Amino acid sequence: MVRRRGRTPAAKTAGLAIADGGSYHAAARPSTNVRKHDPVIPKIEDYYEADAFARMKALADTKETPFLVVDTATIARHYDELIGAFPYALVYYAVKANPAPEVISLLRDRGSSFDIASIYELDRVLGLGVGPERVSYGNTIKKSRDIRYFYERGVRLYATDSEADLRNIAKAAPGSKVYVRILTEGSQTADWPLSRKFGCQTDMAMDLLILARELGLDPYGVSFHVGSQQRDIGTWDAAIAKVKVIFERLKEEDGIQLRMINLGGGFPANYLVRTNDLATYANEITRYLEEDFGDERPEIILEPGRSLIANAGMLVSEIVLVSRKSRTGLNRWMYVDVGKFSGLIETMGESIKFPVYTEKTGELEEVVLAGPTCDSADVMYEDHKYELPLNLAIGDRLYWFSTGAYTTSYSAIEFNGFPPLKAYYV
Numbered sequence: 001m002v003r004r005r006g007r008t009p010a011a012k013t014a015g016l017a018i019a020d021g022g023s024y025h026a027a028a029r030p031s032t033n034v035r036k037h038d039p040v041i042p043k044i045e046d047y048y049e050a051d052a053f054a055r056m057k058a059l060a061d062t063k064e065t066p067f068l069v070v071d072t073a074t075i076a077r078h079y080d081e082l083i084g085a086f087p088y089a090l091v092y093y094a095v096k097a098n099p100a101p102e103v104i105s106l107l108r109d110r111g112s113s114f115d116i117a118s119i120y121e122l123d124r125v126l127g128l129g130v131g132p133e134r135v136s137y138g139n140t141i142k143k144s145r146d147i148r149y150f151y152e153r154g155v156r157l158y159a160t161d162s163e164a165d166l167r168n169i170a171k172a173a174p175g176s177k178v179y180v181r182i183l184t185e186g187s188q189t190a191d192w193p194l195s196r197k198f199g200c201q202t203d204m205a206m207d208l209l210i211l212a213r214e215l216g217l218d219p220y221g222v223s224f225h226v227g228s229q230q231r232d233i234g235t236w237d238a239a240i241a242k243v244k245v246i247f248e249r250l251k252e253e254d255g256i257q258l259r260m261i262n263l264g265g266g267f268p269a270n271y272l273v274r275t276n277d278l279a280t281y282a283n284e285i286t287r288y289l290e291e292d293f294g295d296e297r298p299e300i301i302l303e304p305g306r307s308l309i310a311n312a313g314m315l316v317s318e319i320v321l322v323s324r325k326s327r328t329g330l331n332r333w334m335y336v337d338v339g340k341f342s343g344l345i346e347t348m349g350e351s352i353k354f355p356v357y358t359e360k361t362g363e364l365e366e367v368v369l370a371g372p373t374c375d376s377a378d379v380m381y382e383d384h385k386y387e388l389p390l391n392l393a394i395g396d397r398l399y400w401f402s403t404g405a406y407t408t409s410y411s412a413i414e415f416n417g418f419p420p421l422k423a424y425y426v
């Protein structure tokens with residue numbers, strides 16, 4: 001029996017609790033740890049290396065807004081840092097975070113594997129020369145014919161969290177490796193929770209892995225995702241403790257030796273709300289694995305999206321209009337040429353608080369930030385008080401920092417006739 005040390009009481013008790021009903025409306029909660037003493041206008045050096053910012057800015061100055069500019073060298077640095085922090089893990093990049101060929105090719109060349117959500121992502125990744133042995137079909141919600149599509153192209157690794165899906169996999173992808181996604185805690189502390197829609201209870205996970213063997217599949221392991229931009233590292237502790245129970249019980253009671261744990265994404269990007277740095281995540285998670293599995297650590301898979309890409313990108317917008325709603329109105333509304341439907345969907349519920357930068361200086365005043373479409377949902381920030389210079393005017397640029405992930409891929413194709421968000425890769 002491996003000794004468990006240094007856990008918080010919360011983590012201990014959370015071990016086998018039922019996951020709660022998290023939703024993405026996390027931001028309805030007040031943010032208690034916004035950087036209180038930082039200047040209100042974010043500092044470039046808190047978010048980008050000087051040379052990376054210079055490269056992006058040089059390109060940005062030549063282009064018409066709105067667009068995203070991404071510094072690929074920053075992605076490479078983040079990937080190398082991740083591998084350095086988790087030298088024992090295999091990385092499956094979550095393509096949904098940013099499916100640009102530039103990003104996929106770069107990570108392909110650095111040795112990454114890929115977590116794929118659909119046949120379309122699969123086509124793109126295979127089309128860029130990635131072998132099917134480097135692909136995991138990580139979406140638990142999939143059509144039988146899509147499973148077959150993956151299988152025919154050589155993919156042999158599948159996630160599941162339900163009996164119907166598992167039976168589909170057994171038919172359409174016979175003999176493949178399967179891992180079962182479990183429900184986890186963490187929706188209260190993730191800026192973008194993912195736990196309610198995906199995963200199953202521990203007992204069901206065990207049933208599914210036993211059934212997988214009966215169906216001729218290879219019961220390979222267990223996965224979880226503690227929620228994207230997860231600020232509480234202890235959520236991995238609770239999740240790994242659940243996995244440990246599954247490993248032990250299946251081995252002892254059913255003679256099934258699982259071999260893999262997929263720790264998901266959830267690793268931090270740098271936004272307004274503070275997180276620990278990646279090294280702290282890695283040290284803690286490594287300690288949890290050691291405490292639970294000792295020398296018999298299974299294969300470990302990571303599925304990072306946001307943490308690799310977000311801080312490599314900068315969304316550049318232009319102010320379309322500044323107005324107030326009455327002669328004496330105190331609220332200044334600032335409408336820009338990018339919004340919820342052109343890349344900033346993660347401002348939904350004000351969940352992700354992107355740092356907003358301007359080159360103008362001077363007296364600051366609170367502002368409501370809204371997008372350009374004729375939809376009243378297209379307001380990015382109203383409750384959280386962004387402060388921007390009073391002298392900002394129509395035509396001035398606003399720079400949305402740390403927007404490399406989940407922006408282009410979320411952008412609508414022609415809502416209100418606006419084209420999808422353009423992106424440039426330097």
Ligand SMILES: Cc1ncc(COP(=O)(O)O)c(C=O)c1O
Pocket residue numbers: 094096097115138139194225227228229264265266267303304305306307
């Ligand atoms: C299955 C799966 N893996 C990994 C990720 C990436 O998570 P993150 O962006 O928090 O790293 C996601 C995000 O939705 C996901 O659904």
